[in-house]
Amino acid sequence: CGASRARDWAHHGAPIFADLTVREMKAVRAYLHGIPEMLLTDARNEALKKNSILLMELHLPKKHEVLRALDRGQAKPTRQARVVIQFGNQATPNITEYIVSPLPSPNSHEVKTFKGNRTVRFESRPITAVEYKHIVAMLDKITTTAYKLLLETTGGFSFRNCSDRCLTFSDIAPRGLAPGERRSWIMLQKFVEGYFIHPVGFEVMINHRDLDPKMWTVEKVWYNSKYFDSVEELVEKYESGDVEKVKLPDHDDDDLYSTYIPRGHSNTPTNIHGPKLVEPQGPRYHVEGNFVEYAGWSFAYRVRSSAGLQVFDLRFNGERIAYEISIQEAIAFYAGDTPAAMQTKYIDAGWAMGSSSFELAPGIDCPEIATYVDLYHYFDTDKPVRHKNALCIFEMTTAMPLRRHFNADFKGGYNFYGGLDSTVLVLRTTSTVYNYDYIWDFHFYQNGVVEVKVSATGYIHATFFTPNGLHYGTKVYDYVLGNLHTHLVHYKVDLDIAGRDNSFESMDLKFVNFTNPWSPDHRVVQSRLHWTEKKTERDAAFRFGKKFPRYVHFFNPNEKNKWGHKKGYRIQFNSHGHSVLPRGWREENGISWSRYPLAVTRHRDSEATSSSIYTQNDPWEPVVSFEDYIRNNEDIVNKDLVAWVTVGFLHVPHSEDIPNTATPGNAVGFFLRPFNFFDEDPSVASKSTIIVRQGKDCKPKVQRWTPEVIGHCVTDKPFFYNGTYKGV
């Protein structure tokens, strides 16, 4: 009864977390555009000197308000929108965030402030389609000036009037070296399928800070390992022979290098379909709006346009385990020899990572049997944008038992065999941030374990090959270097272990050495558990490069399981992350979360995220700085705690990253594992278990709770197990 009421309240509360609907987005836009003082114009209006909505998404209510609905069935708090407006059309341009409410019929707005009343520098705003249009226009001019050089260098490619021999570009961030700057290195690439790995060796830095694009300037050009102060200078020296000409090998249209088109062969057939998942008796999970149930699990989800997938109110058998688990940020910091390479420090929330969730292909991105859900984003747009089938939910078999035991009788028979297939519910989105594709996964196991995982695929960020570049990567094509970089991903894990009041401890082993109690001439050396409760935020902030404890354990000091142990969950890392820059070094200030594989803070509604969409273009003085959250070094004993988890890996590209980085071995994440949270493994509730015992007649007797025959798609034969191992 308690569990069923808990289930009802979870179901009742899930819509609190649901992303804005199309209707809500349109209403918010109409409301704001109706405020004369704001002078809002369309985002796609070609001017940069304008006021317009940049982004709109759900604004979450304060946690205690939500909990009234989730834990007591009370009324849901008012829905609100967070709206980012860029005020370019005024003397001192600024970025202001508003909370607009109530939805779906808004009538008020208030400014959303940042910690320490920091303001958002206008130059730190994400780049928009309109700004790109002006950059393209600027590149038109630049490449016209360098037309002959580019044509000769590339063997016929140009930026305009190019038909099938076009150039395109990638722009680098951060955009400068200090706050307030907005000048970007841009690399030219052949515009062919997979252009990211076709740099042609021409890099140019454009200062595009001014809101009048006519005022934009070229500050530097890089060609053949030399720097020039202008395109004209380069062209002049190129013509006069003062700079050595680069000539790429002839472009070969039949070279499949950067494409997905199959080539080569293998000994076994792949022109037939490989193994597929089926659900012989239908799905075993429920999805209703953003509320999902599977095995003992229930949760709500949403996909922030800024940073992506979030899970809320995660419960098992009605008991809360986490209030929120969400992606905060993903970065890739590079090294290299060209200015574009050494400047690249991608901080992807600033590239609209959350709204870069494109359509998932059935049978590839998710199984054919998955449930596909559309997402709606409002970023750099004048209408809500539908991303069809951008999220999927499915159950899969891991093709591995969750548990199994063969209990031999050591006489050729057995006492029993028991086993249970390990299936998981997967919640997945992707973010394609230009070249790279992240695959964001949450796996819910039947036994109370959650696996949170990010896999990397897509194209590497590659630069033009120079011999000196080999200190920073690998040659992957005639004139292409794959640059070393580190991927780091930050997650917020607001565990609420059986309630909000939690504590945190780490565990290490220490050897003890004592006289053997049954043989006093000998000594026993063995490991002993050494638990250390961490009492303050600073104590619970573990740095990369330092020894990490064997176990990290979140528990409710007020709740015990049947055997008297504090109910708790562990976080288990699967990561090869490390720091990317010395602490406090320039851009490192923007990613202070990346100092810590794990940090534990006291929950604050004001500390909702560890990063922002503004960090990419101002990592030097970020408006949201994770370090602030632990600086006050609060007490974390018996409090509402949040775990902040950083995972990642070093990626030194190699030939096998062509055409794309492949997912095997390129997934990192963490497990949430119950540790004395339950009284026993809760997957014992599964009726998919099979037990076989030897009958009196020595024949196997199968005990099961699922239909004997799976069905014609899998097998018509009932399960059979013999179990004996006899001499022959």
Add this chain to the structure above:
Amino acid sequence: CGASRARDWAHHGAPIFADLTVREMKAVRAYLHGIPEMLLTDARNEALKKNSILLMELHLPKKHEVLRALDRGQAKPTRQARVVIQFGNQATPNITEYIVSPLPSPNSHEVKTFKGNRTVRFESRPITAVEYKHIVAMLDKITTTAYKLLLETTGGFSFRNCSDRCLTFSDIAPRGLAPGERRSWIMLQKFVEGYFIHPVGFEVMINHRDLDPKMWTVEKVWYNSKYFDSVEELVEKYESGDVEKVKLPDHDDDDLYSTYIPRGHSNTPTNIHGPKLVEPQGPRYHVEGNFVEYAGWSFAYRVRSSAGLQVFDLRFNGERIAYEISIQEAIAFYAGDTPAAMQTKYIDAGWAMGSSSFELAPGIDCPEIATYVDLYHYFDTDKPVRHKNALCIFEMTTAMPLRRHFNADFKGGYNFYGGLDSTVLVLRTTSTVYNYDYIWDFHFYQNGVVEVKVSATGYIHATFFTPNGLHYGTKVYDYVLGNLHTHLVHYKVDLDIAGRDNSFESMDLKFVNFTNPWSPDHRVVQSRLHWTEKKTERDAAFRFGKKFPRYVHFFNPNEKNKWGHKKGYRIQFNSHGHSVLPRGWREENGISWSRYPLAVTRHRDSEATSSSIYTQNDPWEPVVSFEDYIRNNEDIVNKDLVAWVTVGFLHVPHSEDIPNTATPGNAVGFFLRPFNFFDEDPSVASKSTIIVRQGKDCKPKVQRWTPEVIGHCVTDKPFFYNGTYKGV
């Protein structure tokens, strides 16, 4: 042509690695039993003082002989058997290993020697069914003496005349404290389903060294945290009230605690079948005997009766990557408060880990669609024993793309979408070593990546609860402690990267700091690759607790890929292993391999394995000691190298280990990943790729190489992808 010849030679050579056939085993037995001087009797003969065959398995030819067949198509070397004989029936009993040949009609045998001509102590032999029979007889006597105590303690359980209230036992190893000893702690347990987690708090140490069981003695008894020198002493003190009586809670037959029987409920149905794998157009791999082909892969396999699964002659597109990848040893070292707990240091090759490969259940241990293979073992037997369906091979989808990219045009459309499903071929066996079940996996990805993985499930090794035990584990039941322990598994990885002559290097990053070339007032700090070639075995032996390099790289210094990089493979760890005892401390000498997550040695035929079946019962002075292999500190530049890999994890049991340890989060292993071995990702050969482009009419155009419709079991609809993301 070269590739096809390579394929033919691989196929031709695979039988070299095939396990002994039943016919061969029988012939070897007959041959040896026919040698009068050996005086061999049946292994199952009840005497301990006898000469008999303990184990028989394939003896591998020297590597250079095998390579003549594999690389030049020459005649295969003679098949030989390795036979372990225990000579108990003589003045000084000994263990001798013989090489018997030629098979299948043997006519000669020679003694197989160990490094340094070390001899195998008779006391270090694995325990046999006959010895257990005598232990049971001894326990009969012991429990008769303590009949009343046991009955009162357990509430009605006894060792004999017990019908449904029986006791059973688990024995602990190592069996003593020094070489030459054979005295085992034995724990009594309720003989119910899952008896491993039913200790009743009675532990007894039996000295069973003498070959005349009548001479065996009880050396110690443990009851209620007290030690006694004999059962009689305990019983006397128990009766006289000098020892406090323990009374377990009444046994409840309805308590499902240790069983697999479902209990509890979940919100979603599990009484129907979950998702299943199907092969809509049949398998895409070939198995012929012990030779397997899948995608570009080919390999041979076998399952050693001693240590288990091995893969040989692993090639991709005909080019060798590894000569051998094989399990060497698995250990679990415990800590605790009872003598059984603090003594437990299981070293599983000594428990016939390889021959403990029991039947796999379809749909649980492997998918229904798997290919199941029988194994034959000859260990502690008089006839070859058939283990039906003990190995499985299957292809599965990981429900994850191997690669995918959505190439947006940033105008609501896209240049192209491409993707390829990630499927793997899985080769799997299990080892049930009494309570624990290991699942041994090799996963072969389409892109040249191999994942080697062990998952742990089955029952924990649990001991009787005492308050002091909480320093060493968790209470998991009224009177049961789950004891902390560390699992470590050792693998031999004889990489032969494009030939035998390989070198090894590690890679770390170092920050460089230099003047920004385009802004001289600023400095650039970035990471730079720092490769270190390891020139000797000691240099390439990485210790637990020390910093491990970011990359470890095996390469062929004589072979380059298309871009001029040395062809190589990385080993990437997925492990939480650590040392279990101080270096050189007693039993640690038996597992010197466990000092090193990675050690690289020069290949020696004489260093075939890193452990032996004798280590468990004499870990103090092991006959095979891995440390010997690196002690001569050989040159490892441009040589035949072997990587020795240790993976594992600390296991502090918790309530969720009841009834069994579950596999999620309890898998460790390593990846072998190509690093400039190929010229590009070899999975581009797969015709399962799908590419979608927007046609001139803006409609999606699908390019594919597999049938448009998968079939009625999965879906009747052809693949469809739209890809646009438009305003609504």
